Amino acid sequence: MIPSVLHAPAPGWTAEADVIVVGSGIAGLVAALRCRPHGRVLLVTKALLDAGSTRWAQGGIAAALAADDSPEEHLADTLTAGVGICDEDAVRALVTEGPDAVRGLIDLGTAFDRAADGGIALTREGGHHRRRIAHAGGDATGAEISRALRAELKDSGVDVIEHALVLDLLKDAAGRAAGITLHVMGEGQPNGVGAVRARAVVLATGGLGQVFSATTNPEVSTGDGVALALRAGAEAADLEFVQFHPTVLYLGTGATGQQPLISEAVRGEGAHLVDDAGERFMTGRHELAELAPRDVVAKGITTRMHETGAPCMFLDARHFGAAMWESRFPTILAACRHHGIDPVTERIPIVPAAHYASGGIRTDLHGRTAVPGLYACGEAACTGVHGANRLASNSLLEGLVFANRIAAALHTDLPSAPSAASDEPATSAPAAATAEAGPAAAVAGTGAASTAGEGWLLPAGSRGEIQRIMTSHVGVLRSADGLERAVRELDGLRGDAEPGVAAWEATNLYTVASAIAAAAHRREETRGSHWREDFPERADGAWRGHLVTRLTGNVLTTTYEPLEGKRS
Ligand SMILES: Cc1cc2nc3c(=O)[nH]c(=O)nc-3n(C[C@H](O)[C@H](O)[C@H](O)COP(=O)(O)OP(=O)(O)OC[C@H]3O[C@@H](n4cnc5c(N)ncnc54)[C@H](O)[C@@H]3O)c2cc1C
Numbered sequence: 141m142i143p144s145v146l147h148a149p150a151p152g153w154t155a156e157a158d159v160i161v162v163g164s165g166i167a168g169l170v171a172a173l174r175c176r177p178h179g180r181v182l183l184v185t186k187a188l189l190d191a192g193s194t195r196w197a198q199g200g201i202a203a204a205l206a207a208d209d210s211p212e213e214h215l216a217d218t219l220t221a222g223v224g225i226c227d228e229d230a231v232r233a234l235v236t237e238g239p240d241a242v243r244g245l246i247d248l249g250t251a252f253d254r255a256a257d258g259g260i261a262l263t264r265e266g267g268h269h270r271r272r273i274a275h276a277g278g279d280a281t282g283a284e285i286s287r288a289l290r291a292e293l294k295d296s297g298v299d300v301i302e303h304a305l306v307l308d309l310l311k312d313a314a315g316r317a318a319g320i321t322l323h324v325m326g327e328g329q330p331n332g333v334g335a336v337r338a339r340a341v342v343l344a345t346g347g348l349g350q351v352f353s354a355t356t357n358p359e360v361s362t363g364d365g366v367a368l369a370l371r372a373g374a375e376a377a378d379l380e381f382v383q384f385h386p387t388v389l390y391l392g393t394g395a396t397g398q399q400p401l402i403s404e405a406v407r408g409e410g411a412h413l414v415d416d417a418g419e420r421f422m423t424g425r426h427e428l429a430e431l432a433p434r435d436v437v438a439k440g441i442t443t444r445m446h447e448t449g450a451p452c453m454f455l456d457a458r459h460f461g462a463a464m465w466e467s468r469f470p471t472i473l474a475a476c477r478h479h480g481i482d483p484v485t486e487r488i489p490i491v492p493a494a495h496y497a498s499g500g501i502r503t504d505l506h507g508r509t510a511v512p513g514l515y516a517c518g519e520a521a522c523t524g525v526h527g528a529n530r531l532a533s534n535s536l537l538e539g540l541v542f543a544n545r546i547a548a549a550l551h552t553d554l555p556s557a558p559s560a561a562s563d564e565p566a567t568s569a570p571a572a573a574t575a576e577a578g579p580a581a582a583v584a585g586t587g588a589a590s591t592a593g594e595g596w597l598l599p600a601g602s603r604g605e606i607q608r609i610m611t612s613h614v615g616v617l618r619s620a621d622g623l624e625r626a627v628r629e630l631d632g633l634r635g636d637a638e639p640g641v642a643a644w645e646a647t648n649l650y651t652v653a654s655a656i657a658a659a660a661h662r663r664e665e666t667r668g669s670h671w672r673e674d675f676p677e678r679a680d681g682a683w684r685g686h687l688v689t690r691l692t693g694n695v696l697t698t699t700y701e702p703l704e705g706k707r708s
């Protein structure tokens with residue numbers, strides 16, 4: 141049983157905006173900045189502005205920027221990595237609009253690394269047949285993009301609330317998105333649970349890596365947007381395709397929480413994957429060897445670990461030398477040394493760990509979800525570009541391109557402003573919020589519906605239990621037995637916890653974990669990052685399509701939709 145709303149106190153204050161953007165990674169920041177022509181934009185984010193995955197991005201952002209490259213070639217590599225179920229129209233939008241979108245980032249001050257001739261320095265990562273990854277600060281691309289976007293946000297007119305956890309969507313009587321409920325944790329007044337009305341809501345809440353014990357994702361990546369969207373009546377798709385990054389620093393069996401990433405760009409610059417005996421094991425498994433698509437490399441590493449009984453494999457980049465390590469990969473060098481490994485003189489122990497959700501809230505090519513007025517972009521969304529396995533460095537690009545697309549779509553999509561919001565000054569919520577009592581009061585006068593529904597919460601401590609279940613049974617290698625156990629054990633988790641941030645996040649994790657386990661159990665084949673030991677082959681006849689998740693009442697349903705004649 142899944143809660144249809146989050147159990148929360150009645151909103152004690154209300155505010156208004158025209159467009160609410162939830163999340164402040166690349167997708168949320170770009171959406172908020174681009175939506176300014178639509179009126180009062182409110183950006184809500186649950187921690188500091190740079191708390192999401194964006195600032196951790198290392199390798200770079202992919203786009204056909206080189207003279208010898210083309211969007212067609214980027215498209216071909218993306219479709220290959222996606223293993224037959226990408227939406228080709230979405231990929232085409234990504235790769236054709238990508239180069240200008242990256243140039244737009246440069247225009248607003250993003251300092252990408254430069255080659256000797258002054259052009260943008262481009263590297264390679266898994267699955268790319270060309271050098272097409274732009275990077276910054278060597279291996280600190282996300283931090284630089286986030287810095288530039290946050291600088292642009294200052295004095296932009298966008299209102300910002302940090303430390304505010306968005307809980308649920310408010311809908312009007314016609315079923316259209318009409319705002320959000322949220323819990324403000326900072327010093328702002330009024331504090332606690334409130335409601336903000338708006339004409340459109342954009343979810344840019346990032347990933348869900350925290351459903352697993354070991355992940356590259358930060359603490360905030362708890363799948364809130366997917367869980368919220370399901371509760372609101374939107375659809376999620378492709379949730380079974382959780383990408384496990386092949387090369388995450390091995391910190392010992394049982395290490396939990398956010399783990400340091402060793403970028404694919406390290407392999408792109410010539411590092412080798414070797415086993416304990418020093419033997420390269422990716423050659424012979426794929427024509428691109430260490431630079432095969434990410435799912436192939438993660439499987440290669442896991443297989444070799446099983447074959448040798450070793451707890452990890454190794455990345456050997458000693459031949460880079462100190463100067464290259466210091467200039468090209470300073471962040472990774474520092475992280476390794478912090479953990480007592482010197483990549484200049486030692487091999488780096490690595491294991492795969494949960495990294496990226498290729499699925500998410502299902503959208504059309506303009507970020508529209510199944511709920512009118514509710515949009516999604518970035519890692520929280522499933523636009524169709526990634527299929528069964530995202531191509532490296534397409535994520536930052538997707539956040540950028542599809543945030544732009546939502547802003548463009550709102551020119552025609554936005555309903556006329558509600559009269560209550562007519563000539564009010566820009567809301568600096570929550571400071572300009574008005575205190576009212578109860579959820580009905582929070583939306584009174586707009587015709588908006590209340591948050592009626594069945595709400596309950598798992599205790600905060602369930603987070604660890606969810607992560608244990610998912611890591612044990614829904615990891616890199618899956619089987620019917622394990623997945624059935626996962627579904628059963630998740631189903632057995634119950635709670636009537638008091639409202640609070642940890643309980644809200646645990647309940648979102650539970651919702652998302654249950655949906656992933658159900659979809660992974662349903663898909664009886666191996667495709668992309670979904671690897672079934674009991675169904676080791678790709679089965680296009682039965683499974684070339686999407687699993688779509690909905691929340692009906694308190695029950696998750698997973699429906700198979702074949703692609704049939706659709707291109708992919
Ligand atoms: C270590 C690492 C390295 C990576 N390297 C690359 C790379 O080189 N290239 C690439 O393309 N991709 C990379 N990725 C993936 C990429 O960074 C992310 O997919 C991308 O940054 C996601 O951007 P986003 O804006 O969708 O979400 P995020 O940047 O994760 O931001 C999500 C935001 O939503 C907020 N939020 C979440 N829930 C709520 C809520 N309930 N209420 C309010 N706010 C909420 C968060 O606080 C955060 O601000 C990497 C990821 C990691 C973890």
Ligand SMILES: N[C@@H](CC(=O)O)C(=O)O
Binds near residue numbers: 403532
């Ligand atoms: N670029 C990778 C991360 C990395 O290996 O740098 C990604 O797209 O997730």
